[in-house]
Amino acid sequence: MISQTSEYALRAVVCLAQNPDKPHTTAEIARWTKVPEHYLSKVMLALAKHEVVYSKKGLHGGYVLAHDPESLPLLNVINAVDPIKRIKSCPLKLKTHGANLCPLHKQINDAIGTIEETFRTSTIAMILNEPTQSIPLCESGKI
Amino acid sequence: MISQTSEYALRAVVCLAQNPDKPHTTAEIARWTKVPEHYLSKVMLALAKHEVVYSKKGLHGGYVLAHDPESLPLLNVINAVDPIKRIKSCPLKLKTHGANLCPLHKQINDAIGTIEETFRTSTIAMILNEPTQSIPLCESGKI
DNA sequence: CTATTAAAAGATAAATATATCTGTTTATCG
DNA sequence: CGATAAACAGATATATTTATCTTTTAATAG
Numbered sequence: 595m596i597s598q599t600s601e602y603a604l605r606a607v608v609c610l611a612q613n614p615d616k617p618h619t620t621a622e623i624a625r626w627t628k629v630p631e632h633y634l635s636k637v638m639l640a641l642a643k644h645e646v647v648y649s650k651k652g653l654h655g656g657y658v659l660a661h662d663p664e665s666l667p668l669l670n671v672i673n674a675v676d677p678i679k680r681i682k683s684c685p686l687k688l689k690t691h692g693a694n695l696c697p698l699h700k701q702i703n704d705a706i707g708t709i710e711e712t713f714r715t716s717t718i719a720m721i722l723n724e725p726t727q728s729i730p731l732c733e734s735g736k737i
Numbered sequence: 738m739i740s741q742t743s744e745y746a747l748r749a750v751v752c753l754a755q756n757p758d759k760p761h762t763t764a765e766i767a768r769w770t771k772v773p774e775h776y777l778s779k780v781m782l783a784l785a786k787h788e789v790v791y792s793k794k795g796l797h798g799g800y801v802l803a804h805d806p807e808s809l810p811l812l813n814v815i816n817a818v819d820p821i822k823r824i825k826s827c828p829l830k831l832k833t834h835g836a837n838l839c840p841l842h843k844q845i846n847d848a849i850g851t852i853e854e855t856f857r858t859s860t861i862a863m864i865l866n867e868p869t870q871s872i873p874l875c876e877s878g879k880i
Numbered sequence: 881c882t883a884t885t886a887a888a889a890g891a892t893a894a895a896t897a898t899a900t901c902t903g904t905t906t907a908t909c910g
Numbered sequence: 911c912g913a914t915a916a917a918c919a920g921a922t923a924t925a926t927t928t929a930t931c932t933t934t935t936a937a938t939a940g
Binding site for chain 2 (some may be wrong): 915916918
């Protein structure tokens with residue numbers, strides 16, 4: 595439903611949002627979010643390429659969020675690593691259907707649209723600010 | 738978002754619903770739905786195992802729907818081949834979270850729930866009966 | 881300028897999902 | 911009964927996703 599890779603990306607971004615003080619290395623984030631370190635490094639690359647995070651090389655480098663959590667929808671994170679794609683034309687390539695989806699594919703496409711909308715309207719800030727016993731990702735506190 | 742396999746299963750079930758007169762072979766369904774025949778055979782097995790369809794061996798055998806389209810939600814088809822699974826406990830296995838999901842995973846889980854609900858409340862009959870120019874799956878008519 | 885740190889890039893491996901192929905079993909018909 | 915049709919089962923192949931490992935490039939501190 596939502597890929598492992600997207601999960602990892604969301605964890606990393608939430609982690610950075612929780613710790614906005616300074617850049618954090620892939621190794622730090624990986625430890626914190628329990629994501630395989632070398633795989634996370636690819637994920638971070640993608641996030642940087644899509645300007646969800648900003649990367650700083652060299653000593654004291656690492657990753658920081660490129661946006662305020664308030665203006666960062668979950669969808670942006672997901673789409674950076676594993677884009678949600680709507681159905682644009684008949685998957686069976688039926689000529690008479692074309693862009694005019696049949697009820698089956700319209701239904702599926704609408705469901706995808708709903709998910710997309712959900713993740714578009716919910717921001718990282720909303721995740722951070724929701725009152726809860728469970729601090730996102732962590733047993734307690736900060737990195 | 739929804740796997741290829743689920744797509745195939747839905748196509749097959751819609752195809753059977755459109756042609757309730759007699760059993761249809763995997764080969765027929767595959768031709769009609771443009772699903773790879775040998776792969777479809779596995780998909781049909783799963784649908785039969787979950788009693789979404791009924792299988793009849795031997796000459797003049799094939800598959801027929803096991804239920805009225807009115808009482809067959811898309812979710813049942815999807816869950817037969819590629820179950821939608823909710824998040825039940827913290828994917829990071831944090832002891833302090835456990836079944837008490839943090840806001841991130843609650844959000845993701847809710848999104849999955851929405852999809853599940855969408856597919857639970859929409860039936861194969863609704864697909865068949867929706868007024869449209871595009872007959873589901875086909876250029877025109879029946880098998 | 882050199883040593884160190886950390887991202888970036890590339891190559892490889894393992895796991896899973898998708899797809900194909902071959903044979904076996906079961907039912908139907910003549 | 912024997913021939914045939916078709917589901918069922920198992921083995922193999924291909925593609926994609928997930929994961930690991932190694933090398934290179936860039937930035938910083940001393």
